[in-house]
Amino acid sequence: MRTALVIGTGLIGTSVALALSARGIRVHLQDADPERPRTAAALGAGTDESPDGPVDLAVIAVPPAHIAPTVVGLQREGRARACLDVGSVKGRPRRELVELGGDLSRYLGSHPMAGRERSGPLAADETLFEGRPWVLTPTPETDTEVLNLALELVSVCRAVPVVMEADAHDRAVALVSHTPQLLSSLVAARLEDADDAAVRLCGQGIRDVTRIAASEPRMWIEILSANPGPVADVLAALAADLDGTVRALRAMESADEAKRAAGASDIEAVLRRGNAGRDRVPGKHGAAPAEYETVAVLISDTPGELARIFADAGRAGVNIEDVRIEHATARQAGLVQLMVDPVAAPVLSAALRERGWSIRQ
Numbered sequence: 001m002r003t004a005l006v007i008g009t010g011l012i013g014t015s016v017a018l019a020l021s022a023r024g025i026r027v028h029l030q031d032a033d034p035e036r037p038r039t040a041a042a043l044g045a046g047t048d049e050s051p052d053g054p055v056d057l058a059v060i061a062v063p064p065a066h067i068a069p070t071v072v073g074l075q076r077e078g079r080a081r082a083c084l085d086v087g088s089v090k091g092r093p094r095r096e097l098v099e100l101g102g103d104l105s106r107y108l109g110s111h112p113m114a115g116r117e118r119s120g121p122l123a124a125d126e127t128l129f130e131g132r133p134w135v136l137t138p139t140p141e142t143d144t145e146v147l148n149l150a151l152e153l154v155s156v157c158r159a160v161p162v163v164m165e166a167d168a169h170d171r172a173v174a175l176v177s178h179t180p181q182l183l184s185s186l187v188a189a190r191l192e193d194a195d196d197a198a199v200r201l202c203g204q205g206i207r208d209v210t211r212i213a214a215s216e217p218r219m220w221i222e223i224l225s226a227n228p229g230p231v232a233d234v235l236a237a238l239a240a241d242l243d244g245t246v247r248a249l250r251a252m253e254s255a256d257e258a259k260r261a262a263g264a265s266d267i268e269a270v271l272r273r274g275n276a277g278r279d280r281v282p283g284k285h286g287a288a289p290a291e292y293e294t295v296a297v298l299i300s301d302t303p304g305e306l307a308r309i310f311a312d313a314g315r316a317g318v319n320i321e322d323v324r325i326e327h328a329t330a331r332q333a334g335l336v337q338l339m340v341d342p343v344a345a346p347v348l349s350a351a352l353r354e355r356g357w358s359i360r361q
């Protein structure tokens with residue numbers, strides 16, 4: 001691939017463009033909002049000038065309802081040898097493309113399973129897709145050259161290609177992405193009118209559960225509008241679980257000891273099912289979840305503290321696999337949890353202590 005056109009230079013489009021540009025591919029940037037390609041170009045994602053002739057690959061990173069008309073427009077004008085979209089829903093855009101008379105042989109629906117709770121080019125990150133699954137939904141009509149260009153893109157973004165059928169993909173993301181977004185929003189929504197006294201107590205648990213509640217509502221309404229049925233199916237099953245959980249908790253309030261015990265046992269079953277489900281969530285790079293050990297370090301909330309810890313860990317020869325930061329609401333301090341190989345944990349603790357860091361057990 002030598003040239004690409006990215007349409008929609010928001011979070012995902014600009015992240016793709018940055019990865020392509022870093023590999024020396026000439027990337028043209030286009031968006032309905034003319035300010036956005038300018039911003040993306042200033043970040044080094046490519047040029048906001050139009051291409052002279054057809055590009056090798058057009059990457060369409062616009063909301064799902066705009067995918068099919070954008071692909072058809074590009075195909076009619078002959079602006080790209082191949083078109084690939086990165087939308088979070090795959091079935092409906094393909095059906096719309098068929099209705100609009102698009103050429104399915106020169107189009108491939110795809111979906112990188114990576115993102116953030118922020119939108120727009122300024123949130124973009126060239127490394128966003130590294131090690132993440134990138135779903136490709138080829139059909140018998142898909143031209144081999146188009147599939148090869150898509151595989152090249154996935155490889156340039158250092159993602160892991162996963163081939164799926166479009167509707168199966170939509171049912172899967174209803175479970176692993178769209179329902180979690182709604183649940184996160186629903187839990188966070190409970191805080192809207194909550195007492196300040198309660199909100200002040202927010203710890204890491206609620207921060208973990210509500211991170212994606214900060215997502216852009218306009219983007220999510222577009223995603224959910226394109227996949228409402230499968231999401232409603234998962235939520236209906238969850239609602240039944242919630243009803244059962246409420247009943248069990250009410251039983252735990254009973255004066256009757258047998259009822260209390262039955263309620264507690266039902267709640268324990270919910271928690272155990274949760275453990276089992278969580279164990280199935282793949283770890284970094286799509287591998288089986290690794291068992292890391294946590295080294296917790298107290299830091300003051302001043303610039304450069306994190307960088308110093310990472311540098312000291314590097315000097316100790318320890319690879320940090322994952323990191324979490326817990327901010328203490330009442331103090332200008334935080335707890336950094338460094339996840340490392342269990343063998344490396346004592347080495348890291350000793351090295352950091354030696355350099356004056358305060359380690360928490």
Ligand SMILES: NC(=O)c1ccc[n+]([C@@H]2O[C@H](COP(=O)([O-])OP(=O)(O)OC[C@H]3O[C@@H](n4cnc5c(N)ncnc54)[C@H](O)[C@@H]3O)[C@@H](O)[C@H]2O)c1
Nearest residue numbers: 008010011012031032061062063066087088115116119120
């Ligand atoms: N945000 C995520 O976590 C995530 C992850 C994977 C895939 N996706 C998918 O990627 C696509 C882009 O999402 P995003 O998060 O980058 O959103 P974003 O809001 O950051 O960017 C979308 C961009 O598309 C532009 N746009 C809208 N309609 C357009 C049109 N008709 N022509 C040209 N430009 C148009 C907007 O101006 C905006 O700059 C969506 O289809 C989304 O479902 C999002």
Ligand SMILES: O=C(O)C(=O)C[C@]1(C(=O)O)C=C[C@@H](O)C=C1
Nearest residue numbers: 088112113114115116117177212
């Ligand atoms: O990590 C996040 O912030 C995301 O919202 C990413 C996430 C996801 O649910 O995993 C969200 C929507 C996309 O279609 C793909 C990825």
